[in-house]
Amino acid sequence: MQALLDWLDGLLANNSIFTLQTLSFYGDGLTTTVQLVFLSLIIGLVMAVPLAIGRSSRHGFIKWPIFLYTYVFRGTPLLIQLYLIYYGVVFVEGIQDTWLWAIIKEPFMPALFAFTLNTAAYTTEIFRGAIKATPQGEIEAARAYGMSPALALRRIVLPSAFRRALPAYGNEVIFMLHASAIASVVTLMDLTGAARFVYARFYAPFDAFLFVAAIYLCLTFTILYFFRFLEKRLLAHLRPMT
Structure with missing residues (x-):
């Protein structure tokens, strides 16, 4: 097995800078990027649904704190948020003496925290707009069937809002991948970090970063295809009949 790996390593080395060792760096970077984006989107989506409902509330003490949160995180660059969370956590008094330090001292957790808060803010506004755009006739029909406001929200408003928000949310997923x-x-040794490492080692910026750009492009088209498939399935009733 080792002989086969050495043969493949030599074959790749004769062709370009992409040896098995450098490809393993790219593989680890791809894994880290997918984990970071996937976890931040899932957690952010779970956070955004109740926040969007609260943001649509008529009560000021509920919607205004949520508005302030979304305003701050949508109005400031993600890079600044990442810096503040990553470097600011060490200034929390006593944090290094707790069990949390073993988790947050690694760059992945602060990055995940920053990305989650950022995407949750954008997703909250996406779903709030979709909830507000719910046709009044659907709500009146739910009331006519005797549904309570909570039941109508769960069975009528949220599913309908999710379908309307799907195209905008697909753009948010792609934005988070690029961000x-x-x-x-x-x-953090993600895809871009792996490209920087390869560039620093082989002094080949075009090869290193063009390869990463191709990976991002493949991931982007995969996401686009997935959301187009969802849109066709969930919005099939809106297509004109032939």
């Missing part, structure tokens, strides 16, 4: 490239500035 994940800044995670390498806090020493």
Whole structure:
């Protein structure tokens, strides 16, 4: 087995800078990027649904704190948020003496925290707009069937809002994938971090970064295809009949 790996390593080395060792760096970076983006999107989506409901509330003491949160995180660059969370956590008094330090001292957790808060803010506004755009006739029909406001929200408003928000949310997913490239500035070895490492080692910036760009492009088209498939399935009733 080792002989086969050495043969493949030599074959790749004769062709370009992409040896098995450098490809393993790219593989680890791809894994880190996918984990970071996937976890931040899932957690952010779970956070955004109740926040969007609260943001649509008529009560000021509920919607205004949520508005302030979304305003701050949508109005400031993600890079600044990442810096503040990554470097600011060490200034929390006594944090290094707790069990949390073993988790947050690694760059992945602060990056995940920053990305989650950022995407949750954008997703909250996406779903709030979709909830507000719910046709009044659907709500009146739910009331006519005797549904309570909570039941109508769960069975009518949220499913309908999710279908309307799907195209905008697909753009948010792609945005988060592209924004994940800044995670390498806090020493996280993601795809961009792997490209920087290869560039520093072989002094071949075009090869290193063009390869990463191709990976991002493949991931982007995969996401686009997935959301187009969802849109066709969930919005099939809106297509004109032939």
